[in-house]
Amino acid sequence: MEKEGLALPPAIVGQIDSQVQPGQPFALRLPPGPVPHSQPLSGRYFLVRCGSEVGIERDGEWSIFLRRALFICGRQTVDQAERWQLFLPPIPAEQGLYQQSGDADGAIVADQGLAWLSKRIPGDLLNLSGPFGNGFALLPDPHNLLVVVDIRWSAGWFWQLLPLCELALDRGGRVTILFRAGGMTSVPDLVPWLPLQAEVRAAVDQKQWSDMVRDTLLWADRVCAGVPPESFRELLHLVRETRIRVDREFAQILVTADLLCGFGACLVCSVQTARGGNTRACIHGPVFDLSEVAG
Numbered sequence: 072m073e074k075e076g077l078a079l080p081p082a083i084v085g086q087i088d089s090q091v092q093p094g095q096p097f098a099l100r101l102p103p104g105p106v107p108h109s110q111p112l113s114g115r116y117f118l119v120r121c122g123s124e125v126g127i128e129r130d131g132e133w134s135i136f137l138r139r140a141l142f143i144c145g146r147q148t149v150d151q152a153e154r155w156q157l158f159l160p161p162i163p164a165e166q167g168l169y170q171q172s173g174d175a176d177g178a179i180v181a182d183q184g185l186a187w188l189s190k191r192i193p194g195d196l197l198n199l200s201g202p203f204g205n206g207f208a209l210l211p212d213p214h215n216l217l218v219v220v221d222i223r224w225s226a227g228w229f230w231q232l233l234p235l236c237e238l239a240l241d242r243g244g245r246v247t248i249l250f251r252a253g254g255m256t257s258v259p260d261l262v263p264w265l266p267l268q269a270e271v272r273a274a275v276d277q278k279q280w281s282d283m284v285r286d287t288l289l290w291a292d293r294v295c296a297g298v299p300p301e302s303f304r305e306l307l308h309l310v311r312e313t314r315i316r317v318d319r320e321f322a323q324i325l326v327t328a329d330l331l332c333g334f335g336a337c338l339v340c341s342v343q344t345a346r347g348g349n350t351r352a353c354i355h356g357p358v359f360d361l362s363e364v365a366g
């Protein structure tokens with residue numbers, strides 16, 4: 072009998088091709104091939120080793136942390152290699168948990184793995200495995216895609232759903248992006264990266280947000296969302312209130328979970344389902360049908 076999820080893809084070595092900054096995507100050159108160009112990338116992730124790839128560096132820097140999940144936010148083919156964009160999450164606020172080893176200033180950081188990644192420079196090598204996870208699924212034909220992202224704390228969901236907008240437009244579809252804004256990231260900061268053909272709207276309070284989502288749902292053939300768990304129920308409620316019939320996969324959500332092994336073994340990515348059970352986000356998600364995780 073085939074064992075569910077126990078298939079670890081081989082490691083890939085990539086070379087950093089841009090500045091690396093927490094809370095921003097960075098570029099990485101990889102050998103061609105991990106994912107065919109026709110497949111959606113949004114919602115899929117690589118597990119990236121947070122320790123030196125090169126033997127000579129390891130003589131002086133031998134700390135190594137658990138792999139961190141970095142979500143894909145783009146890919147282009149350049150000179151027979153693939154230039155991927157991966158999102159490096161913001162490093163959580165200082166919590167006084169760990170002392171950064173070997174740091175002259177003795178800085179305290181809350182996530183040493185992310186801190187290690189944030190110190191990489193162009194030309195450094197990274198060891199990755201993946202990509203993992205079930206990403207968002209679009210309709211094969213041109214359709215109206217509604218992308219709903221909350222950027223009040225970070226623009227992470229925007230970056231993670233951006234390739235979906237480009238794929239839908241490439242397929243001849245139309246895209247509307249709704250931002251829940253009014254926090255640390257502002258929509259004008261993201262304008263240079265917004266697809267020209269997409270319609271963009273932003274709400275800064277709860278009523279504006281609910282009205283905007285409700286109005287646009289009537290237009291949409293598919294809804295793909297990156298919002299915090301406390302918004303799942305409201306979004307599902309708006310979908311059910313607006314649509315007479317809600318087909319499976321009409322509304323999909325990217326769930327936040329700790330992603331450690333990526334193949335179903337460690338259970339740290341367990342998320343609660345609407346029926347009261349649990350499921351593993353690494354292999355059954357991290358993108359789910361909204362009705363599966365919002366009761």
Ligand code: FES
Nearest residue numbers: 331335337338353
């Ligand atoms: S990340 Fe280990 S079981 Fe999902």
